[in-house]
Amino acid sequence: MNIDLSRRGFLKLAGAGVAATSLGAMGFGEAEAAETAHVRAFKLTTTTETRNTCPYCSVACGIIMYSKGDVKAGEQADLLHIEGDVDHPTNRGTLCPKGAALKDFVKAPTRLTKPRYRAAGSDELVEISWDEALDKIARAMKDDRDANMVQVNEDGTPVNRWTTAGFLAASATTNETAWLTYKTVRSMGIVGFDNQARV
Template identity: 75%
Template sequence: MNMDLSRRSFLKLTGAGVAATSLGAMGFGEAEAAEVAHVRPFKLTTTTETRNTCPYCSVACGIILYSKGDLRKGDKAEIVHVEGDVDHPTNRGTLCPKGAALKDFVKSPTRLKYPMLRKPGSDKFERISWDQAFDRIARLMKDDRDANFVAKNAAGVQVNRWATTGMLAASATTNETAWATFKFAKGLGIVGFDNQARV
């Protein structure tokens, strides 16, 4: 079948086709109206949103954790989804492969969730309370500092050095937290201070 169209008729027919296709794409078609009735609710509607920082490297990307239950209230919540925070100035919603897999990191059966102690001569770790862990760390730090703190060097110059203990700080923190951590370490006289960002 041969159809003879003038240029004007072709343009009119093309314009009508574009208009009809556009109306259908915007949801004015009968098929689209039927589909709207069967749309299921968004899966994150009933979850609690918690903003946080990715724990991996020193970039400190913003993340949003979606959980059943409220993490901020201390509820036992289950994290069901993790995504990048589009409002965060560092990553603007993007995540690297490690950050994108954070849900698996949180749900890993080998993830450390509480303090563990391996006593001298033992071949296994035992769970201890947070209070026990803090008390043990404080006691060991105090004993080491008392035994090894150098107030003055050989020339008699005040140096206030504690060189037998080092500190490794986290890098996924705010500037204020990093400042306070550094001041804490230097206030004790710790010389060996490094950051996770270089590791």
């Protein structure tokens, strides 16, 4: 069978085919109309969206957490879903396997949510309040700093070095938080200062 089709006729036929395919893809077809007649609402439309930073490594990927429950009203929020933040410049919505499993990390039954204290000589950890924990940490730091602060070196030059304590900071923070952490640690005289990006 021989089809006699000019170049102009071929272009008209191809244009009509593209137009028909485009109309079908935009939902003007009968099958498309039947499928979209009962649109189901998205699962996450009734949830609270919270942006945060993944806590695992030093890359500081952006995440979006979806939860139900009004925290401002005193309700416990139930975390439903975590995904990468497509607007975040670091990861642009992608997550590594650890970041993708963050929901399990948050909901783990072994996750600690309150500070614990083990007294000297004891083999038992006791839950204490955050105020008690911060008071104990502040007292221990003050006592150590008072006992071990190096005011001047051998030449008599003021140095104000505290060499018996160290500080491990989080690298997955904003620039502002990192700057404040650095200034706080250095103002106390702590020499040993690092973050988990190098650990």
